[in-house]
Amino acid sequence: MTAASDFIGRPIEQLPTPAVLIDVPTVRRNIARMADLAQGFGVELRPHWKTSKSAQIARMQVDAGAVGLTAATGAEVEALVAAGFTDIFWAYPPVGPHRVATAMRVAQQARLIVGVDSVASAAPLSAAAASAGIEIEARLEVDSGLGRTGVDPADAVTAARAIAALPGLRVEGVFTHEGQVQGVGADPERRTAVGTAAGSVLAETAARIRADGLELTSVSVGSTAGARSAPAVPGITEARPGTYVYGDENQVAIGTIDPADTAMTVLSRVISTERGEPVLIDAGIKAMSSDGSMHGDGRFGTVVSPGGGVLATGHEEHGFIRGSSHLRVGDLIRIRPNHACGLTNMHSRVFAIEDDVVADIWPVLGRH
Ligand SMILES: Cc1ncc(COP(=O)(O)O)c(C=O)c1O
Structure with missing residues (x-):
């Protein structure tokens, strides 16, 4: 068997498929651009x-220049600490004994801020921190319109006051994930309006909490689709975009990322043309994830190599390509995923490439 490291220095055509490819120069450009954008907004x-x-x-x-990282799962938080990162925002309610235990462990090794949206979600961590004699930083999540987790802005002052009164926690800020901006779709003016509204709701909520007597440091928004609008609102102190670093087809579909700035593709091989159309490839939903498409046609991915086509549907290890009838058995194609974050979690490694040659192999950490 070929050792993974043997692929370094080889052209991508020699990789086992399906393989996730990350174009390093594109990633570097995306990172630099987002750092500039945040700096420009202050x-x-x-x-x-x-x-x-x-x-x-x-x-x-x-x-x-990032001040730290944001994570969603305990496994991500632990992986970041193990990799030497020391300033982590866990933007997820610490509910359940396993999450409390992780937060307690990590808070004693690194700076950890934990997202909470109610006394009920904060109380078990408060009790654990108080009995260990430590204080953990907490951020109150505010629902700025997505309708997921987060306190209603109208109830935020009461919630902040009650959480601040709990022992073992210190409320250091507020945050929101303005995912509703992506939901707006391909209308840039509406996206700006919805992103600005989300930032304004959060900034106003922070002002009311401060007027009630609580000191807040962080007022944090976060999304790729809202990255040009929500952080521009006066009073916002932090932005937490994620998807921008790789880009994906859903961001391309709504116009928030240029196709040239997408770094992530899946390399796949045609395995059968017996149906004529569709052509069968070796990337099914286990390689591509089944994240939905903002194109609204149910596709699982978009072929970006010459000839085009879409990954119309998939079984576990079989992908069904439509619009690529020129393909022959053994041909290689590259597919841009609908959603970069979902795709990452399907794989244990990605191939970092430059000029279509493997430069490095990066483990995907903290999957479980
Ligand atoms: C809490 C939170 N913050 C930030 C983000 C980053 O958003 P995006 O991936 O659109 O950049 C997400 C993504 O789901 C999130 O859930």
Whole structure:
């Protein structure tokens, strides 16, 4: 069997398929551009790490000025600490004994800020921290319109006051994930309006909490689709975009990322043309993830190599390509995924490439 490291220095055509390819120069450009954007708005950058789960990417982001990283799962938080990162925002309610235990462990090794949206979600961590005699930083999540987790802005002052009164926690800020901006789709003016509204809701909420007597340091927004609008609102101190680092077809579909700035593709091989159309490839939903498409046609991916086509549907290890009837058995194609973050979590490694030659192999950390 070929050792993975033997592929370094080889052209991508020699890789086993399906393989996730990450174009390093594109990643570097995306990281530099987002760092400039945040600096221009006068906000700190704390990229969401779930997009890459790569220590190499995290290092590039921190080297480009990020103040720390954001994570969604306990496994991501632990992987970041193990990789030497020391300033982590866990943007997820610490509910369940396993999450409390992880937060307690990590808070004693690194700076950890934990997202909470209610007394109920904060109380178990508060009790654990108080009984260990430590204080953990908490950020109150505010629902700025996505309708997921987060306190209603109208209830935020009461919630912040109640959480601040809990022992073992210190409320250091507020945050929101303005995912509703992506949901707006391909209308740039509406996206700007919705992103600005989300930033304004959060900034106003922070002002009311401060007027109630609580000191807040961080007022944090976060999304790729809202990265040009929400952090521009006065009072916002931090941005947490994630997807920007690789880009994906859903961002391309709504116009928030240029196709030339997408770094992630899946290299796949045609395995059968017996149906004529569709052509069968070796990237099914286990390679591509089944994240939905913003194109609205149910596709699982978009062929970006010459000839085009779409990954119309997939079984576990079989992908069905439509619009590529020129393909022959054994041909290689490259597919841009709908959603970069979902794709990353399907794989245990990615191939970092430059000029279509393998430059490095990056483990995907903290998957479970
Ligand atoms: C809490 C939180 N912050 C930031 C982000 C980053 O958003 P995006 O991937 O659109 O850049 C996400 C993504 O889901 C998130 O859930």
